[in-house]
Amino acid sequence: MLEHIPVLLILAPLLAAFLVTGLAWIQSAYCLPLALAGLLGSLLASIAALHQVMAQGALSYEMASWPPPVGIELRIDLFNSLVLVVVSAVSLINLVASWEFIKREFEDRKETFLALYLLFVTGLLGVTATADLFNLYVLLEITSLSAYALIAMGPSSRAPLASLHYVYLGVIGASFYLLGVGYLYIMTGSLNMGDIASLLPAIWSSQTVLVGFVFCLVGVWIKMAFFPMHIWLPNAYTYASMTASRVLAPLMTKVMVYVMIRLMLTVFGAQYIFRVLDLGPVIVWLAVLAIVAGAVMALVQRNLVKMLCYIIVSEIGYMVGGAWMGNQAGMTGSILHLINDALMTFAVFLAAGNFAFKLGELRLENLRDLFARMPLSSAGFVLAGMSIVGIPPTCGFFSKWYLISGGLQAGQHAYVAALLLSSLINAILFMRVVEYAYFGEVRTGHGHHGGHAHGGEMDEAPVAMVACLLLVVASLVLVGLYSESIVSGMIQPFLVRSFV
Amino acid sequence: MKRIGLIVVILCGAVLLYATRDFPAWGDPASPASTHVSPHYIEHALQETEVPNLVTAVLADYRSYDTMFETLVIFGAGVACFLLLRSFGARRREGWYVRHIPTGVVIHFRKRPRIPHSRFFERLDTEWVPHDLIIMTICRILLPFIQLFSLYVVAHGDFSPGGGFQGGVMFGASLVLMAISFDLRTALSRVGERILALLAFLGVVLYGGIGVLCMLLGGEFLDYSELAKILPVHAEEARALGMIGVEVGVGIAVTAVMAVIYVNIASAGRHDEGL
Amino acid sequence: MEQLLQEIVAKYNYWLYIILMMIGLYAIISKNNLIKKLVGMNIFQTAIILFFISISYKEQATIPIIRNAHGPGHVSPEAIQATAYMNPLPHVLMLTAIVVSVATFGVALAIAVKVYGEYETLEEDEIRTRIREKIK
Numbered sequence: 087m088l089e090h091i092p093v094l095l096i097l098a099p100l101l102a103a104f105l106v107t108g109l110a111w112i113q114s115a116y117c118l119p120l121a122l123a124g125l126l127g128s129l130l131a132s133i134a135a136l137h138q139v140m141a142q143g144a145l146s147y148e149m150a151s152w153p154p155p156v157g158i159e160l161r162i163d164l165f166n167s168l169v170l171v172v173v174s175a176v177s178l179i180n181l182v183a184s185w186e187f188i189k190r191e192f193e194d195r196k197e198t199f200l201a202l203y204l205l206f207v208t209g210l211l212g213v214t215a216t217a218d219l220f221n222l223y224v225l226l227e228i229t230s231l232s233a234y235a236l237i238a239m240g241p242s243s244r245a246p247l248a249s250l251h252y253v254y255l256g257v258i259g260a261s262f263y264l265l266g267v268g269y270l271y272i273m274t275g276s277l278n279m280g281d282i283a284s285l286l287p288a289i290w291s292s293q294t295v296l297v298g299f300v301f302c303l304v305g306v307w308i309k310m311a312f313f314p315m316h317i318w319l320p321n322a323y324t325y326a327s328m329t330a331s332r333v334l335a336p337l338m339t340k341v342m343v344y345v346m347i348r349l350m351l352t353v354f355g356a357q358y359i360f361r362v363l364d365l366g367p368v369i370v371w372l373a374v375l376a377i378v379a380g381a382v383m384a385l386v387q388r389n390l391v392k393m394l395c396y397i398i399v400s401e402i403g404y405m406v407g408g409a410w411m412g413n414q415a416g417m418t419g420s421i422l423h424l425i426n427d428a429l430m431t432f433a434v435f436l437a438a439g440n441f442a443f444k445l446g447e448l449r450l451e452n453l454r455d456l457f458a459r460m461p462l463s464s465a466g467f468v469l470a471g472m473s474i475v476g477i478p479p480t481c482g483f484f485s486k487w488y489l490i491s492g493g494l495q496a497g498q499h500a501y502v503a504a505l506l507l508s509s510l511i512n513a514i515l516f517m518r519v520v521e522y523a524y525f526g527e528v529r530t531g532h533g534h535h536g537g538h539a540h541g542g543e544m545d546e547a548p549v550a551m552v553a554c555l556l557l558v559v560a561s562l563v564l565v566g567l568y569s570e571s572i573v574s575g576m577i578q579p580f581l582v583r584s585f586v
Numbered sequence: 587m588k589r590i591g592l593i594v595v596i597l598c599g600a601v602l603l604y605a606t607r608d609f610p611a612w613g614d615p616a617s618p619a620s621t622h623v624s625p626h627y628i629e630h631a632l633q634e635t636e637v638p639n640l641v642t643a644v645l646a647d648y649r650s651y652d653t654m655f656e657t658l659v660i661f662g663a664g665v666a667c668f669l670l671l672r673s674f675g676a677r678r679r680e681g682w683y684v685r686h687i688p689t690g691v692v693i694h695f696r697k698r699p700r701i702p703h704s705r706f707f708e709r710l711d712t713e714w715v716p717h718d719l720i721i722m723t724i725c726r727i728l729l730p731f732i733q734l735f736s737l738y739v740v741a742h743g744d745f746s747p748g749g750g751f752q753g754g755v756m757f758g759a760s761l762v763l764m765a766i767s768f769d770l771r772t773a774l775s776r777v778g779e780r781i782l783a784l785l786a787f788l789g790v791v792l793y794g795g796i797g798v799l800c801m802l803l804g805g806e807f808l809d810y811s812e813l814a815k816i817l818p819v820h821a822e823e824a825r826a827l828g829m830i831g832v833e834v835g836v837g838i839a840v841t842a843v844m845a846v847i848y849v850n851i852a853s854a855g856r857h858d859e860g861l
Numbered sequence: 862m863e864q865l866l867q868e869i870v871a872k873y874n875y876w877l878y879i880i881l882m883m884i885g886l887y888a889i890i891s892k893n894n895l896i897k898k899l900v901g902m903n904i905f906q907t908a909i910i911l912f913f914i915s916i917s918y919k920e921q922a923t924i925p926i927i928r929n930a931h932g933p934g935h936v937s938p939e940a941i942q943a944t945a946y947m948n949p950l951p952h953v954l955m956l957t958a959i960v961v962s963v964a965t966f967g968v969a970l971a972i973a974v975k976v977y978g979e980y981e982t983l984e985e986d987e988i989r990t991r992i993r994e995k996i997k
Contacts, residue, residue: 093807097798100658104794107665108787111780149651150800150808155623158651198669205662212655220954224655227961228662231968235666238972243995246975247988253969254889257902261909264958268909271951272609272916275622285622297605591891599883606875607868613920615944620919624950625943628925633938638930640949641956649953656957663964667971746926751960847967854974 091135092147092160095170096211098127099177103204110197117197118185121204125178128211132170139167140575146217154217155281161217164580165421168572169214169344172428176336177207183436183554184329187443191241191327199239199329206232206333210341217279219267219353222345223260226309230256233338236330237322248321255318259308262301269298270353279353286354290362299363302349310342312402313376320383320395328439331391335398336432343405343424347417350409356584360412367498373407374504376400381508384515390441390448393515394434397474400508401427407501408489414578414585416492421577422569423485426473429562430482433470436555437463440547456523459545464523466555471516473562476509481566488573635825637744645749646829650808654793656751657836661790664843668783671855683710711769711859725767732760740837744826750836757837758844770853779849779857782842789839793832800828874915882908895976895983899969906962910955917951925949 102124106117138145144163148154162170181203192199209229216222234256238249271277273294274285289295304315311319319339323331350359360366380400387393405427408420438448440463445452457464473480486505493502546552565572610617631643645653682695687706693699701707740753765773797808805812810828811821819827853859869876885908888901925946929935973983980988 090801090807093801097794097807101794101798104787104791107783108791111783148806150647150810151806152648156626157648194674195669195672198665201665202662202669205658205665208658218652220957221649221652221655224652224659224957224961227965228655228659231659231662231666231964234965234968234972235662235670238670238975243979244992246972246979250895250969250972250976253965253972254898254902257906257965258886258889261906265909265912268913268916269605271913272617272619275618275620275624277623277950281623285618292608294605294608297601300601588891591887594890595883595887598886599879602879602882603876606872606879609872609875612872612874612915613918615919615922619916619951620943620948624948627949628943628946629941630938632927632930632941638927640925640927640946641952644949644953645956652953652957656960659961659964663967666968670968670971670975745930747924749956751956847971851967851970851974854978 088134088138090147091131091138092145092162092215093149095128095131095135095174096160096208096215098131099124099204099211100208102127103201103208106197106204107201110201114197117200121200122178122181124204125174125181125207128207129171129174129178132167132174132211135162136167136171139164155276155278158221159217159278159280160215161280162215164576166214166344166348168421168425168576169341170211172425173207173210173214173337173341176428176432177203177210177333179554179558180329180333180432180436183551184332184439186548186551187327187329187439191329192239199236202232202235203330203333206236210337213341214344218277219270219279219282220264220277223264223267226263226345227260229338229341230260230309233330233334236334237326240326240330242325244321245325245327248318248325252318252322255308255315259305259315261305262308263305266298266300266302266305269294269301273298279348283353283355286358290358296363299349299354303346306342306346306349307406310339310346310402310406311399312406313372313379313399316376316380316399316402319399320392323395323398324389324392328391328435328442332432332435332439335395335435336428339398339402340424340428340431343402343409343420346406347409347421347424351417351581351584366410366412366496369410370407370496370498370501373403373410374500376403376406377501377504377508381511385511388450390438390450390453390519391435393519394431394438397512397515398431400512401431401474403508404486404489404505407498407505408492411492411496411498411501413492413495414581415488415495417581417585418573418577419485419488419490419492421580422488422573425572426481426485426562426565426569429558429565430470430473430480433555433558433562434467434474436551436558437467437470440551440555441467443547443551444545450519450522453519453522460547461544462552463547463555466552466559468516468520469559470562471512471519473566475513475516479566480562481569482562484566484569484573634822635829636822637826637829639744639746639748641747642743642749642829642833646832647810647825650797650829650832653832653836654797654808657790657793657839660840660843661786664786664846667847667850671850672857673855681712683712684708685710709771721767725763729760729764732763733757736760736837740833741830743833744829750833751840753833754837754840755844757841758848761841761845762848765848765852770849770857770859773845774849774857777845779846782846782849785842786839786846789835789837789842792835792838796828796831796835875912878908878911878915881911893985895973895985899966899973902969903962903966906958910958913951913955913958917948919944919947921945922947925952 102121105120109116139162147160149158188196188199206229209225212225213222234249234253238246270282273289273292274282276282308315323335377400380396380403384393384396405420405423408416442448473482476482476486490502627640627644631640632638635643635647637643682699683692684701685692685708736753736756739748740750743749800809800812801807803812803815810825813828814821814824817824882905885901885905889898892898922945977983980991
């Protein structure tokens with residue numbers, strides 16, 4: 087069975103999704119275990135894939151036994167095996183953590199929600215594993231389609247509208263990507279990433295390839311919410327059900343960053359991107375704008391989740407800037423930050439979800455006296471916040487270190503300044519939350535769940551939710567401590583061929 | 587917004603037009619798209635899969651993995667529509683209308699009436715449009731032909747233009763036609779919600795199942811030639827049979843999902859009164 | 862001018878697809894009605910389909926279904942020329958893209974039904990006023 091690992095890690099959640107929809111009509115009690123089993127299977131398979139890749143190099147799986155340019159290939163190398171592990175782990179942990187939430191928010195249709203959740207994860211895993219540009223589009227659309235529905239199901243009355251706006255932009259993004267693929271196809275006649283990479287050097291000077299690249303890039307940028315195209319993200323993730331945004335926020339944007347880096351390094355090649363095109367400086371400036379704008383807009387927000395959403399916008403700026411720095415340190419930082427940011431964002435959203443489970447709407451004023459009521463979740467939130475700010479033992483520090491050194495090497499001082507500024511603003515943002523949560527006294531007759539908000543008695547979220555949060559926070563520190571070996575063992579070997 | 591739109595549109599259009607100058611001439615048989623991978627499909631597909639319709643061969647065999655996810659997109663859309671719209675609770679409404687057929691008298695009930703199932707009474711929609719005899723008769727005559735033709739399109743997809751999606755959409759459209767020309771309840775009484783869900787489920791499971799079966803028989807996922815081990819045919823014919831199998835799966839799933847989407851959107855998820 | 866005109870005539874289908882696509886894009890960005898935006902979205906996607914189908918065209922070639930494949934007097938596999946049949950791959954890709962766009966359209970309509978249920982209108986400016994009123 088070992089040779090089937092690349093496809094098994096996609097099939098496990100897929101088959102689970104099928105069976106969940108079937109079982110929902112017969113015996114709905116089996117749905118959750120089945121979904122968990124599917125996600126666990128995919129986590130195990132991706133860990134096995136990571137192991138195999140470390141041992142013997144990239145895995146290639148020829149779908150239906152047709153060799154690559156004719157058939158579809160799955161290709162797992164050092165870079166995406168890492169992303170696969172993160173995606174499957176985050177989605178599994180989120181399901182464990184959010185089950186109480188799902189039961190509360192979707193009483194009579196939680197099985198349908200589960201099925202859609204599994205489809206979403208399947209899509210993400212497929213996008214990450216595939217080596218075929220068109221297959222990537224199809225899987226991207228599965229992911230987006232389920233994301234639209236998951237967001238529209240949010241408890242807020244504004245969720246459907248936010249989701250519809252996401253649909254418009256998402257479709258433009260996906261179509262731009264498809265158009266870019268079409269431009270590459272008309273010039274090369276192939277859809278396989280490796281095959282295109284070998285055909286491209288002969289036609290580097292072609293305008294069509296350039297425009298194809300730009301359209302792929304802009305499409306992916308829309309999907310990842312890169313600054314001027316970010317307008318769909320904050321509303322969509324804020325008004326979505328917390329269960330959905332907990333998995334969307336860390337994974338969707340990061341996987342799109344993965345796609346961008348994959349396109350840059352594997353399809354077009356660093357040579358073309360940085361030497362022939364020389365778009366780097368322009369895009370780094372865009373990234374600077376994204377970082378500053380995201381940070382500033384986060385300052386204005388009075389809603390905790392929306393604030394976190396704008397932090398995501400600014401983090402996307404970090405990663406795009408790092409990737410376009412044109413040197414190995416920047417790219418290393420970008421990839422490491424992709425992994426770290428997925429975990430950090432997941433941790434803060436898990437904590438925010440725990441708060442929301444007890445408090446309802448997360449306006450900053452509602453958070454008063456939170457430390458006394460939910461000490462564990464709050465502690466987790468603070469640690470995750472520290473990681474986002476970039477305080478040493480946590481992983482956020484290390485990727486920022488690489489990003490900054492990349493920026494300095496490339497002489498992009500504006501980027502470094504923006505990164506430092508936004509870290510500072512992040513520190514202010516989290517301090518503000520802590521101030522509300524720790525020092526703020528209880529106002530009389532406040533807000534949403536006034537009933538059980540008095541005094542200092544503990545009112546922690548369910549055990550599973552807290553345990554998952556603590557697990558993820560611990561992983562933040564662990565990944566931080568081992569980031570040296572991740573970089574030297576996985577990221578640098580992957581980048582070696584690109585940056586000679 | 588209009589101005590931003592115009593600027594974006596002109597910018598995009600200009601960039602795209604700029605790129606067309608570099609395109610190979612239209613219809614040039616020597617262009618890269620016609621010489622790199624596609625000749626393999628054209629020249630070898632018949633030999634390797636025994637299917638003369640190259641589009642079907644590429645769709646259901648060479649790129650069957652794509653097609654599986656394409657089915658999954660449709661399936662996901664059905665699940666999403668159900669999740670978004672379906673509401674089981676009763677809604678507030680002005681009342682129920684029931685017509686006594688022999689006399690033609692319409693009775694208005696404030697609360698939900700309990701009417702014995704008989705041929706003397708029929709329920710009317712709140713916004714009722716008289717059913718036109720001509721439309722109903724024509725549709726009644728047309729429906730079986732549409733459905734038969736859609737089955738033909740599915741079954742004959744290997745040899746002529748057609749396939750699972752096309753046939754499935756057509757069959758789904760016949761169900762929608764039934765719902766429009768009669769009413770939603772009539773259509774749902776023929777093909778209920780549970781049956782539609784079951785069909786959608788069966789369709790995707792048939793596709794995925796064939797893929798997994800190939801894997802269990804020792805090949806790669808969706809490698810239909812492995813089916814030759816359990817079917818009395820040789821590997822190339824097994825590929826053709828595998829293709830028909832997945833196309834049928836696709837057809838069933840698409841039929842069901844088209845109907846699910848229509849029913850849920852037309853009745854805003856309540857499944858009692860539609861267009 | 863002469864040259865430009867020749868260029869346009871030689872690749873008129875690419876020009877047409879771009880115009881169609883821009884109409885769709887304009888509708889998505891600047892229309893006020895949410896359903897009109899969805900229709901714009903469909904036009905946009907259809908334009909891309911037109912583009913891909915244009916790629917598959919070859920002069921002097923017929924549709925990608927092998928003639929006389931089976932039965933008496935069928936062609937030998939070696940005799941099939943790649944230049945005689947159109948490129949099947951873009952057709953396949955676009956079948957998938959059509960399905961994707963139909964599915965997206967279905968889900969988007971379902972979401973629009975929900976939006977209508979919430980605000981009783983599908984005009985964006987009216988919705989915005991409703992939201993503002995609600996916050997006040």
